[in-house]
Amino acid sequence: MGEAAIVIVLLLACLVALVLVLLARREADVVRRRATEDVASIRTEASALLADAQRREERVVELEKDVAGERRDARAALEQARARAAEAEADRAEAARVRREAEAEVASALEAMSGLSSEEARAEQVRLATELATHDAAAAVRRIEARARKVAEERARRVVATAVQRVAGPTSAQSVVTVVKLPAEEMKGRVIGKEGRNIRSFEALTGVNVIVDDTADSVTLSSFDAERREVAAATLEALLADGRIHPQRIEIAYAEALAGADDRADAAGHDAAEQAGVRGLHPELVRTLGRLRLRTSYGQNVLAHLVESAQIAGLMAAEIGADEHVARRAALLHDLGKALTAELGGTHALVGADLARRLGESPVVVNAIAAHHDEVPLESVEAVLVQAADACSAARPGARREELDQYIERMDSLERLVVAHDGVRRAVAMAAGREVRVVVEPDVVDDRALPGLATDIARQIEKDLSYPGEITVTVVRELRASATAG
Structure with missing residues (x-):
């Protein structure tokens, strides 16, 4: 029994081994068949690639043949172009020779007809062309200058008119009399005094003529010296305010009026700067400006002229977009030297510019003062505006008078x-x-x-x-x- 089992087991093992062998053979057949198919497919693809490569090679050969043909055609075309270029160059040389011969014949004919050589004719032609060009250039310059002048004059006229029409100033030149208002009609008798002793004392002390006419509320002070008139007016106003008028009181009031000259100058300078819209002036500049209240130029009060010039210059600067503050400042100070010319040598423009420089004014203001009579070159637009404002104030009708x-x-x-x-x-x-x-x-x-x-x-x-x-x-x-x- 045991042996039979062993035999059976061995048989079963043999069967299993046989089955495995058969399966292995089957798989080997399958693998072999697949390999055969793959090899056939690869061979087919290789044959197709080889055929395609052969076709490409044949195409390359054909293209090489075409390129070789095109190269031959290009060489032939180049040779033909070179030949044509040589022919054209020959034709050009022939044409140049013919033109030279024709020009020579024309020049000879012209020389024969005009009696001039070619050099003389060329010189005459250059002269005529130069003369014509010079004439045309001069005409063009005149037209451009006229057009520029017209535009500039229209713009300047508009700016000046706009500035001047906004400035309301006195229209007459300064006179040689000062009118003092009386607080009451009975004050006229006090001014005259007993048998005219007050007037005689007042006139002898001040050097001013006192005119008492039929006007009830005023007394006229007459003198060609503006400083005397001012001191006399200050004296009379002090007497009228006090109410006591006699020779001794006149002497006291006169002494006080003389002593107050600097205060009046400071007040006049501050008033002028305020009217002109200028701030931050040095105290010495303010006092020097105030001294100009007693100066006249062709009958025009210099301080009033400076204020008017500053207002005009500021308005014109605002119209054209320049520095209004600098224009006002320079115009107010441009005649500053007229208060110092008796003390210092030189023109009033240069003397005033030197004073302004020493007292800390800016270089633009100093140049405008020095250049307003063209004694030094103008360096800014504001300097030009100062010149224009000076001319507008001085030249307007009624501003100045002449004998x-x-x-x-x-x-x-x-x-x-x-x-x-x-x-x-x-x-x-x-x-x-x-x-x-x-x-x-x-x-x-x-x-x-x-x-x-x-x-x-x-x-x-x-x-x-x-x-x-x-x-x-x-x-x-x-x-x-x-x-x-x-």
Whole structure:
């Protein structure tokens, strides 16, 4: 029994081994079949790739043949182009030779007809071209200058008109009398005194004439000395405020009025700075300004002129976008030196500029003061505005006056200076000396020389004459021709 079991087990083991062998063979067959199929597929793909590579190689060969053909065509085209270029160069050289021959023939013909050589004809052509270009350039310059002058004059006229119309100033020149109001009509008798002793004492002490007329509420003080009139007015006002008027009291009031001159100068300087809208002035500048309340220029009060100039300069600066504060400050101080010219040498512009520099004013203000009569170059827009404001205040109607003899002498001097220029036939001063009409000889001065002559005359007037405001120079050239028919 035991052996039979063993045999059975062995048989079963053999069967299992046989089954495993069969299964292994089957799997081997499957693997072999798959491998065979893969190899066949790979061979098929390799055959296809080989065929494609052969086709590509054939295409490359064909392309090489095409490129070789195109290269041959390009070489042929290049050779043809070179040949044509050589032909064109030959044609160009031939054309140049023909043109030179033609130009030579034309030059010879022109020389024969004109009697001039080619060099002379070329020089004449250059001269004519230069003359024509010069004439055209001068005409263009005149047109540009006229257009620029017109635009500038319109803008300047608008700015000045806008500024001046906003300034309300006195329209008459300063007189030589001062009117003192009386608080009551009976004060007139006290001013006269018993048998006129108060007036005699007052006039002898102050050097001022006292005019008592039919006017009930005022007394007139007359004197050509502005300082005397001011001291006399201060004395009389103090007497009227006190009510006691007699020779001894007049002497006391006069002494007090003399002692208060600096205070009045300070007050006048502060008032002027306030009216002009200028702040932060040095005390010495304020007092020097106040001293100008007693100075006149052609009858115009200098301090009032400075205030008016500062207002005009500030308005013009605001119109054009400049520094309004600097323009006002420089215009208020531009005639500062007139209070010091009796003490220091030099022109009032330079003396005033030096004082302003020493007292800490800015370089722009100092330059505007020194340059307002063109003694030094202008360095800022504000300096130009100071000049314009000075001219506007001084030249407006009623601001200044002149004696008749001085006026006539100035007109004659102006005309004589203008007539002294070459080519000037006649000069006429017009508009109270504000304009000069200059008539020139048409055979001596041509149209192109007119602007230069006008500029030369204006510069000569600026150099040799002293005058208020501005003088316009107008040069006229008139050519007339006449004939008589018999």
